[in-house]
Amino acid sequence: MQQVRNVKAMQRWALGMKKNGTTVALVPTMGYLHPGHTSLIQRARRKVGNEGKVVVSIYVNPTQFGPNEDFGAYPRDLKRDLDICRKEGVDVVFLPDDASMYPGKDSGHFSTYVEESQLSQSMEGGTRPTHFKGVTTIVTKLFMLTLPEFAVFGAKDYQQSAIIRRMTKDLNLPVRIIVAPTVREPDGLAMSSRNAYLTPEQRAQATILIDILKAAKRKVQASSSQTGLKTVTLKKQLEQAIQRCPLARLDYIAFFDPDTLDPLSTVRQGSHMALAVYFGTTRLIDNIRL
Ligand code: PAF
Numbered sequence: 001m002q003q004v005r006n007v008k009a010m011q012r013w014a015l016g017m018k019k020n021g022t023t024v025a026l027v028p029t030m031g032y033l034h035p036g037h038t039s040l041i042q043r044a045r046r047k048v049g050n051e052g053k054v055v056v057s058i059y060v061n062p063t064q065f066g067p068n069e070d071f072g073a074y075p076r077d078l079k080r081d082l083d084i085c086r087k088e089g090v091d092v093v094f095l096p097d098d099a100s101m102y103p104g105k106d107s108g109h110f111s112t113y114v115e116e117s118q119l120s121q122s123m124e125g126g127t128r129p130t131h132f133k134g135v136t137t138i139v140t141k142l143f144m145l146t147l148p149e150f151a152v153f154g155a156k157d158y159q160q161s162a163i164i165r166r167m168t169k170d171l172n173l174p175v176r177i178i179v180a181p182t183v184r185e186p187d188g189l190a191m192s193s194r195n196a197y198l199t200p201e202q203r204a205q206a207t208i209l210i211d212i213l214k215a216a217k218r219k220v221q222a223s224s225s226q227t228g229l230k231t232v233t234l235k236k237q238l239e240q241a242i243q244r245c246p247l248a249r250l251d252y253i254a255f256f257d258p259d260t261l262d263p264l265s266t267v268r269q270g271s272h273m274a275l276a277v278y279f280g281t282t283r284l285i286d287n288i289r290l
Helices: 007-019 035-048 078-087 131-146 158-170 193-197 200-205 208-222 231-243
Strands: 002-004 024-029 053-058 092-094 150-154 176-180 248-256 272-279 282-289
Touching: 002 007, 007 092, 007 131, 024 035, 024 131, 035 053, 035 078, 035 150, 035 176, 053 078, 053 131, 078 092, 092 131, 131 150, 131 158, 150 158, 158 176, 158 272, 193 282, 208 231, 208 272, 208 282, 231 248
Parallel strands: 002 092, 024 053, 024 150, 053 092, 150 176
Antiparallel strands: 248 272, 272 282
């Protein structure tokens, strides 16, 4: 397994792969890998086969964190991540640094960003207004540096994958976006590097996210497919259930069209739901197709 830290070396490698017709799949990550990530790596391998190459990027991207968010505290364990990548048969781990990803940023001489302006306004974008600008910028840069035919993202970040799909289409980027299913703990909590922040008491209550999603799905499935369910009513019931969970503080519950992310006043089977819940300062997200 090769480790590449230099952006020029990464691009040279990627151009070499293009030239000799080798298919590349990229799995962009911020490290602290867990079974959710390994499922993305395995999906990438299935896409390119044994003749293709799987690249995993590990980079905690500062521009997708707001000023009061957890950039400094974001969990990091490179040695463990490299062991996982080796075991998964990854070909290249790309480990860029801030100076090469954002050249001139410290002296105020980095000024080009990629911004999606519709899908990124609601939900995560409402609470974290600069987050998606950081994500779309870094993902574009990773695409330019690794030149993948496929890039694999997790469905837990549903809005992120919708925005990346839209960006790829809008900018005619020659990358096929694959979205792999959320991997869950045995009790249903979606795997996330941020779960490491939870105290044992918070961890025990964090199953409220999947409980609420499943409760909403049950209610929608029991409703008439003609009339559906009024979003305001359903939301109120779910909010009350979260209020009964003492350590949980709701950020948002959203019901939306799965393709356009447009908010819905009536939900039916096939509509999508996402939520974000705080436990102390830790913010967890999850989503479900209803
Ligand atoms: O989903 C993530 O881990 C990050 O947002 C990504 C796509 C690696 C960009 O930094």
